[in-house]
Amino acid sequence: MDDEELVDAEDNEWFREVQAKTTPAESLKMLRTTFGCTQQALAERAGITKQQVSAMERGKLPIGRKMAHRLADALGTSYRNLFW
Template identity: 40%
Template sequence: MKNNVKIARVQIDLTQQQLAEKVGITRQTVSLIEKGKYNPSLKLCLAICDVVHKTLDELFWVDKEDRTEC
C-alpha cells in the first residue's frame, strides 16, 4: 500500500512519536506505515487521517498491480 503519511505528518510539524501518541500506536509502527512495510487497519487509517487533516484518498491507495482478486 502506498501512502503520503510522512508528507502529511511533516506538513503539520508532527514527529513520528507525536503522531503515534495521538493515534495510540508506537513510533516504530508509524515508521513502518510510512515506509509501506505495514498495512494499517481501516480504523487506524481513519485515525491518522483525522490527526493530519487529510482524507483517506489523500493518504492511502493501492496500485492496480498490487490488488488481489477476491
C-alpha cells in the same frame, strides 16, 4: 498577474501521474511532515507506537481503513488523503 490562469491541480496531468504512483506509506510521511508532526507526536495522537508509524511510512506495515481513519484524525485531515 492578470494574464495568468489558475489551474486546478487535480486537472493537471503531472499531478495525476504523481498521484497514481504515490503509495499510502509515502502519503503518510508527506502529510505528517507537511503538518509539522513528528512520528512520536503522531503515534501519541493516534494511540499507537512510534515504531508502528515508522513501519507504516516505510511500507513495512500496511495501512488499513481503520488505521487510516485514526491517522487522519490525529493529523486533522481526511483519511482519503492517505490513499489519494
